[in-house]
Amino acid sequence: MSEQKQSIIDIAKGFEGGQPKNPDAPRNPMKANVPEQTLVQDQLNGLLENIDTNKMWVEFNLPSKGKPYVNYEKDSIFLRAMKFSDEKRLQKALVGDRSKDALNVVLAGCVKGIDYGQLTLPDKLYVMFKIRQLSYGKDYPINTTCKGCGTKNELIYDLTKMSLDFMDETYQEHCTVDLPDSEKTAYISPIRAKHEESLPSPERIMEALPSFITRIDNVSEEMVIKRFLEQTTIKDVNTLKSAIFNPKYGMDQAHKYNCDFCNVQNDVNIGLNENFFTTS
Numbered sequence: 639m640s641e642q643k644q645s646i647i648d649i650a651k652g653f654e655g656g657q658p659k660n661p662d663a664p665r666n667p668m669k670a671n672v673p674e675q676t677l678v679q680d681q682l683n684g685l686l687e688n689i690d691t692n693k694m695w696v697e698f699n700l701p702s703k704g705k706p707y708v709n710y711e712k713d714s715i716f717l718r719a720m721k722f723s724d725e726k727r728l729q730k731a732l733v734g735d736r737s738k739d740a741l742n743v744v745l746a747g748c749v750k751g752i753d754y755g756q757l758t759l760p761d762k763l764y765v766m767f768k769i770r771q772l773s774y775g776k777d778y779p780i781n782t783t784c785k786g787c788g789t790k791n792e793l794i795y796d797l798t799k800m801s802l803d804f805m806d807e808t809y810q811e812h813c814t815v816d817l818p819d820s821e822k823t824a825y826i827s828p829i830r831a832k833h834e835e836s837l838p839s840p841e842r843i844m845e846a847l848p849s850f851i852t853r854i855d856n857v858s859e860e861m862v863i864k865r866f867l868e869q870t871t872i873k874d875v876n877t878l879k880s881a882i883f884n885p886k887y888g889m890d891q892a893h894k895y896n897c898d899f900c901n902v903q904n905d906v907n908i909g910l911n912e913n914f915f916t917t918s
């Protein structure tokens with residue numbers, strides 16, 4: 639027993655003997671003149687040497703083919719995965735009431751080439767799903783209830799197999815819409831991510847309609863356009879409404895599956911759910 643005690647003391651002494659005589663002296667004299675901050679950055683760079691930030695950017699074809707972006711010559715965009723610090727920021731914001739702002743800031747940092755606020759809504763949705771794919775992998779869990787038997791099904795949707803509708807080749811600076819009854823041509827501008835916050839609630843969405851109509855034939859006077867919308871047919875207005883609020887391009891969100899229990903075929907919408915920013 640006393641031998642054991644002795645050996646522990648020996649070990650402790652061994653440590654003492656190994657300590658530098660002057661504890662204030664730098665442990666590595668080679669680095670004595672390197673400023674602290676540079677040293678931290680060098681060490682960090684060493685640890686991150688295999689995380690090539692250029693390699694983090696992955697190119698994706700945009701559903702809009704880049705057409706709605708002024709002076710944007712490409713049909714694709716570069717995206718990167720979220721970093722751990724991004725996720726931490728999101729999780730922190732989720733408990734507060736500014737979660738949407740935090741989400742937009744994080745996502746904007748994962749996009750290169752186009753300003754995030756300029757993205758049209760179909761492009762934005764696609765970009766969000768691709769950032770999700772890069773960050774957490776291709777498997778996206780969706781919880782859904784069978785319309786036939788009420789059984790809860792957990793689907794795993796493969797984000798790499800998402801099908802896309804691309805924007806019409808004819809799109810120029812503005813999208814044109816032929817109105818069926820008045821036989822006039824409307825020129826509309828797309829809703830972008832930056833407009834989302836100020837869009838009215840679904841039941842008052844009609845109020846926002848004129849702000850996305852640039853002109854009808856050669857009339858661009860807002861008051862005239864408003865009066866026109868009030869007095870033309872429902873069919874004309876609905877045509878405009880769907881061209882502006884439901885543009886015909888973007889990710890195909892309609893998905894079919896057969897129930898695990900009764901095999902009835904169900905439709906499910908591939909949208910943002912509670913699993914969006916979590917690892918499956």
Ligand SMILES: [Zn+2]
Nearest residue numbers: 784787897900
């Ligand atoms: Zn079922």
